[in-house]
Amino acid sequence: MSRFEKYCILAVRYFFGGHALVSGANHYLTIVPDVMPRDPEIAVRFMHVLMDTHLYDFVKVVEILTGISLLTGYCMPLALLLEMPNTVVICYLSLFIAPTARSLYTGPREVILNLFLLSTYWGYFKPMLCSWRPALRPLWRQGLPERGAQQ
């Protein structure tokens, strides 16, 4: 891998991780007011339901863990995978439910950065994503395939 390639990936990793950590930590520390949609009403109601059910707290915990993982380099493929549902929801809200000039830029950016970072760990996901009809490999059999099973 060239030095340029390495630093580009690192820059995206630190930016995405830093953003997740700052956004997640801010929810608990409230350094700046949380960014909430003010309209349309359905977006406001959606955010209220997330908060009233404490699902928003869970989302922010996932963001903090993703941030820590990306900044320290531990368990990055798993963290990126866990962050993906948050990213998709953020993008969907930003593009279709409560679009603003800024959200039209930040929503797709989140998905693009997350997918790009996932692609840098393609080797870890390839066996999972390229198995169209996978044989059973249960945990309780140490992940080994059954004898005679199709691979």
Next chain:
Amino acid sequence: MMLWKILYSPYDAGALVITIIGLGVQVIKDLAQRRRGP
């Protein structure tokens, strides 16, 4: 001004600071490694 409003948020600023510090630390580490030799 409009472009600035679209591009700027406190979260992005924080992320950018973290990125610059992280890359700086990595460059220093790489330079030290190269000076020490393989």
